[in-house]
Amino acid sequence: MNDMSPTREERVEKLKGLGSSRKRVEDARFTQGKGNYVDDVKLPGMLHGDFVRSPYAHARVKSINIDAAMALPGVIAVLTAKDLEPLSLHWMPTLAGDKQMVLADGKVLFQGQEVAFVVAEDRYIAADACELVEVDYEELPVIVDPFEALESDTVLREDLEAGADGAHGPRKHHNHIFLWEEGEKEATEQVIDSAEVVAEEMVYYHRTHPCPLETCGSVASMDKVNGKLTLWGTFQAPHVVRTVASLLSGIEEHNIRVISPDIGGGFGNKVGVYPGYVCSIVASIVTGQPVKWIEDRMDNLMATAFARDYWMKGKISATKEGKITGLHCHVTADHGAFDACADPTKFPAGFFHICTGSYDIPVAYVGVDGVYTNKAPGGVAYRCSFRVTEAAYFIERMIEVLAMELNMDAAELRRINFIKKDQFPYQSALGWEFDSGDYHTAWDKALDAVDYAGLRKEQEERVAAFKRGETRKLLGIGLTHFTEIVGAGPVKNCDILGMGMFDSCEIRIHPTGSAVARLGTISQGQGHATTFAQILASETGIPADSITIEEGDTDTAPYGLGTYGSRSTPVAGAATAMAGRKIRAKAQMIAAYLLEVHDNDLEWDVDRFVVKGAPERFKTMAEIAYAAYNQAIPGVEPGLEAVSYYDPPNMTYPFGAYVCVMEIDVDTGEHEIRQFYALDDCGTRINPMVIEGQVHGGLTEALAIAMGQEIAYDKLGNVKTGTLMDFFLPTAWETPNYTTDFTETPSPHHPIGAKGVGESPNVGGVPAFSNAVHDAFRAFGLRQSHMPHDHWRIWKTANDLGLHG
Amino acid sequence: MIPPAFEYHRPQDVASAVQILAEQGDEARCLAGGHSLIPMMKLRMAAVEHLVDLQDIAEMQGITTESGTIRIGAMVTQHELITSDALASAAPIIREAALQIADPQVRYMGTVGGNVANGDPGNDMPGLMQALDATFHLHGPDGARDVAAREFFEAAYMTAREDEEILTAITFAPHAKGYAYEKQKRKIGDYATAAAAVLIEKDGMVAGNATVAMTNLSDTPVFSEAAGAALTGTSCDAHAMKAAIDAMLNDIDPTEDNRGPVEFKRHVAGVILSRAISRAWDRA
C-alpha cells in the first residue's frame, strides 16, 4: 500500500532541486582544511622540480652550465632544451595554433621564461640547485609595446619563417601574428563617414592576471612496469590535457590518466598547457619516479597566462537623437612572446565580436591585429568567456563617450538603443544569434532600485558644491548594461585543438535510489557538486542530497572539454538534464510495468510516476530503481544508467544591469564605493545562493581589475607587479557591499533554460566601476582615462583636468 | 620563494645574542618577527647563514611607564602596542599608527624593534619615533649605548646600529595632547604612499612645540623641524598649514614607484600632512 504522506510540498522541499538555495556540499571539506589539492598529492619516492627562469625579457642564451647544480647532493637531473629536443618536446603547440618553447631554445623572450628544469630529492635542494645553474645570456633589444613591435626591425620570433602565413592567415610583419576580421568594413565606414554624430576613442584594457589563490602545478607518475602515466594537475580541462599529453608523448591515450583534484580557483589561468606540466612528465619518464612541480606566487604572476592587454580603437556613430547607426573597432592585441590564447580554434580573438553589446546596431566591423612582444604569453579569459570582458568594456565605454558627444544622459542613450524583447532571437551585425533577453525591464528595474533620477540630482549639486570650493569629493554614477556570450559551444564552429566543444554527463542510479553522476567539466570553486545534483534532482526525483557528483578523473568521467568560459551549466548542465531525462524515460516504462498501465497513462510528479486520475497509485523513483535492478521486466534491460553528450545548438546570452555609485577624492585619488547594485539575468536560476556567491566573487575581481590590479612592465621588460604587495587582490577591507537582484529570462534552447552566471559579474563589473570613475569627472570633460584607476592615475586625471588649482 | 639553508640560534639573553653576532660577523642577522627579514631571505635578496632568534629574551619584552618615561622592549609586537592600556593613555599616537600597519596577521608577528632596526623607509615606526624624539638603546660587544631616533637613520636599510649590536628597547616621554598619525595606502597590507606623524602642544590659544615627521617620502624617515616650527605660535590656520606643508616639501625627496610618480607623492604628502595637522590641532 502506498503512503500518501509526505505532502507534495514536503517532497519538493526534500528534493532540493532547481531554485533551492541548498548549501554548498563542497564547503564542509574546504572550510575544515580537508580539501585535496595537487600539492596534497604525496607519493613514495616523489621528486621535486623547479625552474631556472630568465631574468631578461629578451636575450640570447649562449650557454648553460649545469655542472655545479648536478654536483649538489640530492640533485637528480637538470633538463634543458637540448635534453628535450630528441623527444621533440623542447617546443610544444599552443591552444592558439602557435608553438611555445618548453625550455629556452637559443633565446628567451620574456622575463620569467623557463630555461632549465631542476629535479631533486626535495623542494629545498631543487631551489638551491637552480641558483647553481650558470646561464650565459647576451641581452637583446626589448619590446614591450605592441605598436612599437609592429614598426621594429627586431625580430622576436626567429623560429617563424619570414613571410609565411601563421595559423590564422597572413602575417604582415615579423612581429605580427594575425589579422582577424568580422563584419562589413566598407559599409560600416560609409555609415560612420556620413553620420550626424561620431564618437571616437582609444579604449585600453590593461594587462592583468587571474591570480588564482592556488598556483599551477602537477604531479606526474610514470609506472614503467604497466606503461601507465598518471598526471595530477591544476587543469580546467583534464580530458583535453590527456589527449594533448598523448599526442605529444606518444603514450597511447588509454595509458594516460589525468586527474584534476580540488582546484583552488582557475579563472582561465589553468586552461592552457604549461612547460611545468611537460617537464614533470618528461622528468618522471626519465627518472622512473613521480615528479612534482608547484609554482610559487611570483612564478604564477610572471610566467603563466595573463589576461586582456587589448588596445581598442573605436568609432561609434549615431543620429542627432541618439539612435546608433554603426560601430567600428580596431584592436591591437598584445599576445606576448607566444600566441598562447585559449580560444576556440576559429576565433583568434575569442568572441570579441560580441562587442555590439546589448544594442541594436545595424552595421559593424571588427578587426584584431595580434602582436608579439617580450611579455609572458597568455591572453586567457579571466573569469569571462573568450575576450568578452574586453568587448563589454569597449562598448560600455563607447556608449558613455557617445553620450558625452550627444550631450545626453547615458542611461537614456542605452534605453533607446537596446535590442527590444520582441526582436529575439536577434541576429547581431557581427554574426551572433542572441537567444533571449528583456533588457528594458532589467534596466528600468535597476534604475528604479537606485533612484537614478535622485542620484543625478545629487551629482549635479555635488559638482556645484565642488565648484564653489565646499567639497573635494566628486560623485560618479557608473552604469553598465552588458550582454555576455557563454557556453561554448556548438561543435560546428567551436573546437579546441580540433576537439568539439560538447560536454557530457553519465548517471548511475543505485538500486536503493541514490545516484552518482560524472561530468566532463571540473569545478574550481563554482560548486558543481551542489548545483548539478540539483538539476538531476529535478529531472529524476532523487533528492540532491542523495546524488554524488564527480568530475576531473579521466578514467571515470566521460569526455568533456572542461570548465571555463561559463560553459559548464550551458553545456554540461544541459547534458546533465538530458541524461536525467533518459533516466526518467526508462523509469516510466518500468513504472508502467509495475503499475500495470500503459506508459501514456502515467504522469510525472516531483519524485514519482502517478497513474493519471488515480493519485493513490504511483511508483517513486526509489521504488523504480530497485525494480530496475531486481525485477525481470520484459523488453527492458536491467539497470538504470544514462549518458548524454550534449552539443549545444547555440551559445547562451546572459545579461545584466549594474550601477556603481562612487565617491572620489580628487586630491588623493582615493575612492569609496557607496553603493553597488547588480541585477543579473542568467535565465533559469538553479541555486540563488550559489548565484549570489558567484556574483559577489566576480564583482570583487572586477573591482580589483578596474581599481588597481595589473601586470605592469618597465621598458626593459621587468615585471613590476610580481608579488601580492603590488598586484592587487582585494580583501574584505577593500570590498564594498553589493546588492544583488535578478530578472529571469530563460534560454529557449537550453533544456532547463539556464544560461550561466559565473562570469557575468566580471564582464559587467569592470565597466561599471570604470564608468563610475569616468562619470565623476564627466562634468569636467573627461572622455577616457585608462584602467586601473588606482590612486595616482585618478589623481593624474584630476590634475590634467586642472582640478588641483 | 625558498631561502637558502641557515643555522638557527635561540639565545636566552642579550649577552649571548650579542656574542653570536660578534662571532659570526656579517653572516649573522637577528630575527625578530621575521616579517621583513624572512621575505627578503625567501627572495634570496638577503643571504643569512646564522639566524639569531630574539624571541626568548625576556629583557627585550614588555612595556613600562615609569617616572615620566615610557619604555618599550624591542620585541614588543605591533599587536601588543595596540592592546596596551598603558600606551593608550601615555602615548595614544602609537596605537593610532600601529593600527595602520599592514594587517592583523603581520601585526601579531612584527615587532617595534624590527620595524625601526630594519631601516626600511616604508616602515611606519621610524618616523613616529622621530616625532616622539625617542631614544634607541643598543647593546653591543662593547656594552650599551643610546642613539636618538632623529640620529639613527642614515639611508635605506642603513642605520647607526653596528652589525653586532642589538636594539633592546626604545624610550620616550609622554607626548603632546594634540596628536595624529595619518597615512595613505593603496590597500590593506600596504606600505604608505605618504604618512605623517604630527604632535602639537597647545600653548594658550596657539600652538607651542610642534613636531612633524613623514614616512616613505625619502630614503629615510623625514623629521621636518621646519614644518613643526612653522606651526609654533600659530593657530594652525590655513596660512600656517601652508607654511608647514611648504617646509615639509623642502625636506622630502620621494622617488617614483608603483605607488605613483614624484609629483603625485608630493601632492599627497601635502594633503596627508594637512589632515594630520587638523586632527592634531583639534585634539590639542
Ligand SMILES: Cc1cc2nc3c(=O)[nH]c(=O)nc-3n(C[C@H](O)[C@H](O)[C@H](O)COP(=O)(O)OP(=O)(O)OC[C@H]3O[C@@H](n4cnc5c(N)ncnc54)[C@H](O)[C@@H]3O)c2cc1C
Ligand atoms: C604584507 C606586509 C605588509 C607590511 N606593511 C607594513 C606597513 O604598512 N608599515 C610598517 O611599518 N611595516 C609593515 N610591514 C613590516 C612589518 O611591520 C615588519 O614586521 C617590521 O617592519 C619588521 O619587524 P619584524 O619584527 O618582523 O622584524 P624582522 O623581519 O625579524 O627583522 C627586520 C630586520 O631588523 C633586524 N632586527 C630585528 N630586530 C632587531 C633588534 N632587536 N636589534 C637589531 N636588529 C634587529 C633584523 O635582523 C632584520 O634585518 C609589513 C610586512 C608585511 C609582510
